[in-house]
Amino acid sequence: MNSLKQIFGGNTRQFGMIFALVALVVFFQWRTGGKTLTSGNLMNLFNGNSYILILAIGMVLVIIAGHIDLSVGSIAAFVGIVVAIAMRDWGIPWYLGVLLGLALGAIIGIWQGFWVAYVGIPAFIVTLAGMLLFRGANQAVGDSNTVPVPEGFQYLGAGYLPEIGPNTGYNNLTLLIGFALVAFVIYNEVRGRRKAQKIGTELPPTWVPVAKVALLSAVILYATYMFATGRPGTSFPVPGIILGLLVIIYAFISNKTILGRHVYAVGGNRHAAELSGVQSKRVNFLVMMNMSILAALAGMIFVGRSTASGPFDGTGWELDAIAAVFIGGAAVTGGVGTVVGSIIGGLVMAVLNNGLQLLGAGADDTQIIKGLVLLVAVAFDVYNKSQGKPSIIGLLTRNFGGGGGSRKAESSAPQPAPTEQAVGTKEVISHDV
Amino acid sequence: MNNHTILEMRSITKEFPGVKALSDVSIEVRAGEIHAICGENGAGKSTLMKVLSGLYPYGDYSGQIFFQGEEVQFKDIRSSEAAGIVIIHQELALIPELSIAENIFLGNEPTRFGVIDWDFVNRTTLELMARVGLSEDPTTRVKDIGVGKQQLVEIAKALNKSVKLLILDEPTAALNESDSQHLLDLMSGLRSKGISCIMISHKLNEIEQIADSITIIRDGKSIETLHVKEDGVDEDRIIRGMVGRSLESRFPDHTPTIGETFFEVRNWTVGHPTVSDRLVCKNESFHVRRGEIVGFAGLMGAGRTELARSVFGRSYGNFKSGQIFINGKEVTLRSVPQAINAGLAYVTEDRKSLGLNLLDDIKTTTVSADLRRITHGLVVDKDEEFRVAEEYRKSLRTKTPSVNEGVAKLSGGNQQKVVLAKWMFTDPDLLILDEPTRGIDVGAKYEIYGIIQKLADQGKGVIVISSELPELLGLSDRIYTIFEGAITGELTREEANQESLMKLMTASRKSA
Numbered sequence: 001m002n003s004l005k006q007i008f009g010g011n012t013r014q015f016g017m018i019f020a021l022v023a024l025v026v027f028f029q030w031r032t033g034g035k036t037l038t039s040g041n042l043m044n045l046f047n048g049n050s051y052i053l054i055l056a057i058g059m060v061l062v063i064i065a066g067h068i069d070l071s072v073g074s075i076a077a078f079v080g081i082v083v084a085i086a087m088r089d090w091g092i093p094w095y096l097g098v099l100l101g102l103a104l105g106a107i108i109g110i111w112q113g114f115w116v117a118y119v120g121i122p123a124f125i126v127t128l129a130g131m132l133l134f135r136g137a138n139q140a141v142g143d144s145n146t147v148p149v150p151e152g153f154q155y156l157g158a159g160y161l162p163e164i165g166p167n168t169g170y171n172n173l174t175l176l177i178g179f180a181l182v183a184f185v186i187y188n189e190v191r192g193r194r195k196a197q198k199i200g201t202e203l204p205p206t207w208v209p210v211a212k213v214a215l216l217s218a219v220i221l222y223a224t225y226m227f228a229t230g231r232p233g234t235s236f237p238v239p240g241i242i243l244g245l246l247v248i249i250y251a252f253i254s255n256k257t258i259l260g261r262h263v264y265a266v267g268g269n270r271h272a273a274e275l276s277g278v279q280s281k282r283v284n285f286l287v288m289m290n291m292s293i294l295a296a297l298a299g300m301i302f303v304g305r306s307t308a309s310g311p312f313d314g315t316g317w318e319l320d321a322i323a324a325v326f327i328g329g330a331a332v333t334g335g336v337g338t339v340v341g342s343i344i345g346g347l348v349m350a351v352l353n354n355g356l357q358l359l360g361a362g363a364d365d366t367q368i369i370k371g372l373v374l375l376v377a378v379a380f381d382v383y384n385k386s387q388g389k390p391s392i393i394g395l396l397t398r399n400f401g402g403g404g405g406s407r408k409a410e411s412s413a414p415q416p417a418p419t420e421q422a423v424g425t426k427e428v429i430s431h432d433v
Numbered sequence: 434m435n436n437h438t439i440l441e442m443r444s445i446t447k448e449f450p451g452v453k454a455l456s457d458v459s460i461e462v463r464a465g466e467i468h469a470i471c472g473e474n475g476a477g478k479s480t481l482m483k484v485l486s487g488l489y490p491y492g493d494y495s496g497q498i499f500f501q502g503e504e505v506q507f508k509d510i511r512s513s514e515a516a517g518i519v520i521i522h523q524e525l526a527l528i529p530e531l532s533i534a535e536n537i538f539l540g541n542e543p544t545r546f547g548v549i550d551w552d553f554v555n556r557t558t559l560e561l562m563a564r565v566g567l568s569e570d571p572t573t574r575v576k577d578i579g580v581g582k583q584q585l586v587e588i589a590k591a592l593n594k595s596v597k598l599l600i601l602d603e604p605t606a607a608l609n610e611s612d613s614q615h616l617l618d619l620m621s622g623l624r625s626k627g628i629s630c631i632m633i634s635h636k637l638n639e640i641e642q643i644a645d646s647i648t649i650i651r652d653g654k655s656i657e658t659l660h661v662k663e664d665g666v667d668e669d670r671i672i673r674g675m676v677g678r679s680l681e682s683r684f685p686d687h688t689p690t691i692g693e694t695f696f697e698v699r700n701w702t703v704g705h706p707t708v709s710d711r712l713v714c715k716n717e718s719f720h721v722r723r724g725e726i727v728g729f730a731g732l733m734g735a736g737r738t739e740l741a742r743s744v745f746g747r748s749y750g751n752f753k754s755g756q757i758f759i760n761g762k763e764v765t766l767r768s769v770p771q772a773i774n775a776g777l778a779y780v781t782e783d784r785k786s787l788g789l790n791l792l793d794d795i796k797t798t799t800v801s802a803d804l805r806r807i808t809h810g811l812v813v814d815k816d817e818e819f820r821v822a823e824e825y826r827k828s829l830r831t832k833t834p835s836v837n838e839g840v841a842k843l844s845g846g847n848q849q850k851v852v853l854a855k856w857m858f859t860d861p862d863l864l865i866l867d868e869p870t871r872g873i874d875v876g877a878k879y880e881i882y883g884i885i886q887k888l889a890d891q892g893k894g895v896i897v898i899s900s901e902l903p904e905l906l907g908l909s910d911r912i913y914t915i916f917e918g919a920i921t922g923e924l925t926r927e928e929a930n931q932e933s934l935m936k937l938m939t940a941s942r943k944s945a
Binding site for chain 2: 195261265269271272273275276277278279
């Protein structure tokens with residue numbers, strides 16, 4: 001147990017969520033007799049959930065800033081139908097269709113952001129209105145019909161990395177990505193260690209980072225192997241790549257940039273943020289607008305995967321995305337949450353969904369179980385907070401999101417001479433009822 | 434234990450994981466007395482009161498509590514209230530949208546045949562309000578009366594529960610002088626009717642004025658109990674007990690080096706944010722010199738904060754007219770970022786709701802007002818953030834195990850140091866400090882004063898807004914007085930004293 005703690009830095013319980021994810025995978029692998037960890041199923045898992053995970057990325061920022069967005073499913077559907085019709089009737093090529101969809105998402109985002117940020121209407125109301133509005137718009141534009149999309153566009157939602165280079169028996173591009181990731185993991189660890197050395201913090205013994213890197217690399221390589229050896233013509237799915245890129249970009253923004261800081265500041269205490277020079281209206285506008293753009297993207301990926309846009313696309317997506325974000329450790333009151341945490345939350349839901357399907361559970365049972373998981377995950381976190389212990393999910397996810405290296409270094413920083421007990425006492429007392 | 438003792442807490446020890454908040458604390462309150470509990474922030478006063486009120490139930494602490502001669506074991510607030518112990522918290526527990534009567538009877542509404550008996554409620558409310566000196570309509574909503582009156586409603590609510598021992602936590606912290614006085618008079622009135630009071634307060638002059646005995650708590654231990662009359666206790670004696678040493682002076686020695694005027698506001702007029710024809714700043718003009726500490730005195734509601742915040746990038750109210758000159762050049766500051774860029778900094782009076790993001794840790798707070806300085810390209814440099822925060826932690830002597838600690842865990846004084854660090858990091862020319870020592874204990878106050886003086890010595894201008902006249906008198910090189918949104922006077926250090934200030938703070942320009 002102690003070694004585990006050292007590998008993961010600090011408290012093993014911080015890793016509850018990842019542990020839950022791993023446990024779920026192992027459980028289903030066992031119960032389904034090995035059907036879970038197969039190339040085909042993993043690809044399915046990614047393809048079938050990437051759009052929810054993309055929504056979760058935008059949603060977590062919205063929720064950190066202290067808002068909510070109920071309209072994402074309807075926006076996705078509306079953008080999907082407009083793009084599908086534009087490609088069918090105007091004959092525009094698929095890449096222009098994608099651009100059109102993103103632009104439309106931006107325009108919708110400006111509309112919603114305007115009401116939330118500059119008029120000051122609660123996002124719940126604005127996006128509830130949007131949910132009705134854009135669902136109606138989808139059905140009005142598409143006449144409640146299903147509109148097919150061309151093949152190029154389908155690549156977006158159902159495509160795989162192409163086969164290039166020498167015939168190695170594996171998909172070369174997938175291999176490349178896997179190796180690049182492993183290289184990055186090693187680089188990051190070395191860099192983090194160097195930095196920690198520079199600040200002069202105490203470093204854990206060498207075997208700890210080695211074990212950590214080995215473990216992570218093993219997982220990545222295993223996944224790479226799975227994706228690279230699927231049935232011919234398949235490899236790492238395109239939606240997975242889009243998702244991966246978005247996670248990197250948004251984890252970077254939320255964790256490393258001024259804008260990211262400002263989102264957390266506005267959600268944590270809007271007045272204090274404003275008096276520190278944060279333009280909270282602009283921040284609110286941007287997170288709402290960003291959400292709509294990502295919803296547009298998610299809608300197009302879904303349309304690409306299902307080869308056509310229909311009147312009921314995206315129903316209930318907002319709730320799946322919101323659930324992922326809260327399982328991933330965000331706070332209802334804002335100010336807390338991470339991109340990577342939300343992705344993990346989304347994956348937990350996805351694996352549950354997938355595993356239960358493989359087991360032949362009906363939609364009814366699946367819903368019941370998902371509902372309970374959401375409740376239990378958040379209740380567990382709330383209970384821990386009320387006990388004065390750190391929020392497990394919060395801590396877990398704070399250690400991620402790109403800042404892993406420096407964060408960990410800091411938390412193990414030598415504690416300056418323990419100040420008098422009074423400090424500790426204050427902590428307890430300031431816990432006002 | 435004699436007959437006159439109403440409450441005795443014997444050897445109370447309360448531990449939190451890793452911390453002993455109270456160790457072997459004993460306190461004895463006589464019937465019909467006002468008993469003050471003094472101690473620095475974090476000394477354990479509030480914890481002790483939480484033990485007494487049952488918030489930390491029996492079994493959660495060790496030690497015994499005797500109330501009216503019998504041992505009691507409260508398991509929650511309800512059971513302590515049933516015994517006649519009522520606690521009134523610093524943050525009032527009233528519901529703003531409900532009426533005075535509804536608040537007073539909240540949780541114990543009298544019913545007749547299952548329906549609330551409003552006649553009885555209103556009649557009783559009137560009686561209770563008369564006892565505390567309130568003459569409002571019982572159906573007035575609580576949000577429509579001032580803080581001072583809300584405090585009285587709380588007491589009326591306690592009286593309705595036939596209170597025998599009333600606990601007041603910082604009762605006058607948010608009140609102005611006259612409301613405070615009224616409250617203190619009321620407490621004496623209750624005392625003469627046989628109701629005992631425990632009062633926690635940082636305002637030593639009030640304690641000296643009203644308390645019969647004082648228990649001093651330091652670092653979770655009860656140090657001593659003083660009897661005000663018998664022992665001839667004065668403020669200095671209390672301070673000595675609280676800090677364990679005598680503070681020669683409550684202000685560090687300081688010789689100002691004052692330069693030329695660099696900041697000037699002329700004819701500043703600002704309207705109320707929601708009431709269109711009301712003015713919160715009426716044609717106000719003032720200036721600040723380099724290296725000068727300028728005090729702003731005024732009663733609560735006089736418009737001090739409104740003035741400061743409207744100057745600070747128009748972050749309050751409707752700007753009507755007026756000019757700001759920095760180094761002789763007129764500037765227009767329309768937003769907070771513009772104000773910060775122009776070299777202004779504003780430390781709010783309300784740390785928790787306006788000054789801090791309580792979810793943040795010390796290091797992110799320290800750099801939050803000037804993130805650009807530690808940003809390279811797009812990336813906020815976290816190493817530099819850590820380094821900067823460490824620097825300020827050391828130079829301001831913030832008491833914390835590490836700058837990774839959350840600001841919510843710090844005491845008031847240390848929180849204030851973090852807020853000061855945040856603004857010092859923006860390297861301002863003019864710091865506006867609104868109630869910089871509110872809710873801060875004596876020792877930390879002394880340190881904050883030292884920081885303020887050091888900032889002035891660096892050639893910065895400092896504006897200090899404060900409700901505590903001794904603080905303004907001890908700190909300022911020059912003091913403006915404000916009354917009802919207008920500047921009514923300007924006094925030099927030599928001219929200023931409590932009386933001259935008070936006169937200008939309460940009267941209009943004519944009589945000054």
